[in-house]
Amino acid sequence: MVDNYQGAGVESWEILNCSPDLPYPFPNSSLLTPSYSIAIAMILCIGNILNPTELETTIAKLEMAEFVDGKATAGWHARQVKHNTQLPQGSPALAIVRDIIDAALQRHALFQMAVRPYIVRPVTISRYDIGMSYGTHIDNALMYDPLMRSDVSMTIFLSDPTTYEGGELIIESTQGEVAFKLPAGSAIVYPSSTLHRVEAVTQGVRLAAVTWIQSLVRDPQQREILFDLDTARQTLFEASGKTPVFDLISKSHANLLRQWTEF
Template sequence: MILCIDAVLTLDELEQITTKLKVAEFVDGKLTAGWHTKEVKNNTQLKGDSIITQELRPIVHQALQRNRLFQAAIRPKVIRPVLFSYYEPGMYYGYHVDNALMGIPPMRSDVSLTLFLSSPDTYEGGELVIETSLGEQTFKLAAGSAIAYPSSTLHRVEPVTTGIRLAAITWIQSLIRDSNEREILFDLDTTKQVMFEKYGKTPEFDLICKTHANLLRKWVDI
């Protein structure tokens, strides 16, 4: 499931992040690339141990924690520390798949997330392209909005031709490993909320709740 989430950041949070990134020190993105992605990664990123990184990461993490759509659809168990990336004209990130295991101790990457920080009308190019069963799908969202997609997919960032593309990137290990199972649970959760708002607590609502809870018990990976 590919999920676009509007307004993950408030306007104040977005301004706070972008203002600090304007004066931040960025380094070669290849420093955190796997051996098989170094050849296709051409961008820069904020140093992981910088003071600005430590100040900005909690803002993004808190925004994800409070976002009900993200929580319901992704069911995060572990969220990796956020990486802030910077693309200027000529920079890109070619087709790659994200590492299955990340960090020490290792976590499994189930879901990749890109949080767009630059308004799409301030730069040309820089689209996120994800390979799906229906072909390539292209995304360039509003500043402060995010896209979550399976880490198992091939994806790339198109070359930036003008302007600056800023983004925050992270990876999530979900309580539900399988993306199809996550989508089923999300659909059921959405359905039961709509049913309750429309009809109240009915026998049909209780049956949906039972099914949702029992599938969660069956599939959860704690």
């Protein structure tokens, strides 16, 4: 886990405005960059998780790969509504793409700060052709190989959104449903406790990488508090340097992280 983000300040973050339906600007956002947008419960859209070279290499490998029925990796209840294909275990392309994405996530300070990853499951590569979808489901709470608890779900969009119709990721909440369809190379992270689905693709092909994370901080509200404090202290540091106020915020951030972290 990265816990030192100095040199990768908030001005360099690529936090996308996930959807016109989400609150923007976020309350108390005067200290933050204009591109900052976050919904409740730590739904966060991050631009350019993959750089252009990584994205190009990934797409090239997937274009030559053979996909199989995706039902095999779904839970018994989700299997009834899962209609897509995915790269099989043992696929040479899958091994290469996993290495690319794993390296990208390890170096990405914003992902590390927002998610606080303890275990990151190797990615699954999904393909949705015309007519394919993934109906409403909840991700498995426990996963195996490795044994882990799913706290955070993540989708990395690999296809240019202008090349396919449909295929939106729909996340349900008490505020209603929100649709997400991000630029290629961008990602969304959201609590695994939410019901969600992928709408049917009506034109083109939707490629995505999905993974699940056990966080050092399992509660999404606690992760949001830590994220807000970290954002505030870094913005303050960039504006004024190491001040007594910065030290006080850093103290609170560190002590909350110490209190809430689980191994």
